[in-house]
Amino acid sequence: MIDLHAHSTVSDGLLTPTQLVEHAANNGVRVLALTDHDDIRGLPEARHAAAKQNIHLINGVEISVSWNKRTLHVVGLNIDPDDEMLNSALADVRAARIERARKMSQGLEKVGIYGAFEAASEYAEDGILTRVHFARFLVEKNYAKDTKSVFKKFLVKGKPGYVEHEWMSLESAVGLIKKSGGVAVLAHPGRYEIKRTSMLLLLEEFRALGGEAIEVVTGSHTTAQYVEYAKYAQMFGLKASQGSDYHGHGISFMGMGRLPAMPSQCVPVWSDWPQAGTLGMAVAAH
Numbered sequence: 001m002i003d004l005h006a007h008s009t010v011s012d013g014l015l016t017p018t019q020l021v022e023h024a025a026n027n028g029v030r031v032l033a034l035t036d037h038d039d040i041r042g043l044p045e046a047r048h049a050a051a052k053q054n055i056h057l058i059n060g061v062e063i064s065v066s067w068n069k070r071t072l073h074v075v076g077l078n079i080d081p082d083d084e085m086l087n088s089a090l091a092d093v094r095a096a097r098i099e100r101a102r103k104m105s106q107g108l109e110k111v112g113i114y115g116a117f118e119a120a121s122e123y124a125e126d127g128i129l130t131r132v133h134f135a136r137f138l139v140e141k142n143y144a145k146d147t148k149s150v151f152k153k154f155l156v157k158g159k160p161g162y163v164e165h166e167w168m169s170l171e172s173a174v175g176l177i178k179k180s181g182g183v184a185v186l187a188h189p190g191r192y193e194i195k196r197t198s199m200l201l202l203l204e205e206f207r208a209l210g211g212e213a214i215e216v217v218t219g220s221h222t223t224a225q226y227v228e229y230a231k232y233a234q235m236f237g238l239k240a241s242q243g244s245d246y247h248g249h250g251i252s253f254m255g256m257g258r259l260p261a262m263p264s265q266c267v268p269v270w271s272d273w274p275q276a277g278t279l280g281m282a283v284a285a286h
């Protein structure tokens, strides 16, 4: 099983990189990409654990992007974790996330919720600060019954804990990934709630900038969307990727090792990777 999208405690996942790799191994995953949001500091630990578990680790990242007033995610696979430009750009995103979190906290203060920044920072430890860390605090304090309702009530557009944020441009994200030797993959396109004309525009622009693949089989897509995005990939000559987008027990769309087969017309993103042959990845999508 190949899983090219998963999170650890370095971003908003519940498992440390080591625990994530062990969990993947126990669930039949042979090839795993760690793709933390805007951070690649979990990769050395994951690599160490992967060697022990006989898992082939792909160096990955999931970069937050602002495109036409929307937030998109671009996954980079096989990036170089030592690339200076990438590391420095991600350090800037982390710093901006701290500023954003302060503003989120101020928004929550306006509705009488205090101490959110400090609590979220504690949950995040040394990792990046995300809305998920705020959600944990708000659930803990009983402001809503679960993560889902906490997001709805406080953390989405128009709600007290939401702030507009300017993420990296699509051009910069794709450029950084490519310059560090990686492949840029548009994450879970079916989740962006954009009309077909905008989707066509996005895919056109993504490809023109050097994007090479889109996620087709992902925990964020419905079965109907696997078929829909397989068609988009074919239409634009883009390869197809697959990943659970695992975040941890109870907060994931899909468990690890449970990915259904990719639609047969897809060209897997790994089809031309040098390591694919030895791993038996080239022929089967599983």
Ligand code: AMP
Binding pocket: 012, 037, 064, 129, 130, 131, 132, 147, 148, 151, 152, 247
């Ligand atoms: P951020 O990058 O800080 O805006 O946080 C985004 C993360 O929050 C996503 O990667 C998801 O893991 C999580 N998330 C976003 N929307 C929801 C939601 N409605 N319910 C639960 N988790 C969500």
Ligand code: MN
Binding pocket: 007, 012, 037, 247
């Ligand atoms: Mn996330």
Ligand code: MN
Binding pocket: 062, 073, 187, 188
């Ligand atoms: Mn995402």
Ligand code: MN
Binding pocket: 005, 006, 007, 062, 245
């Ligand atoms: Mn993700």
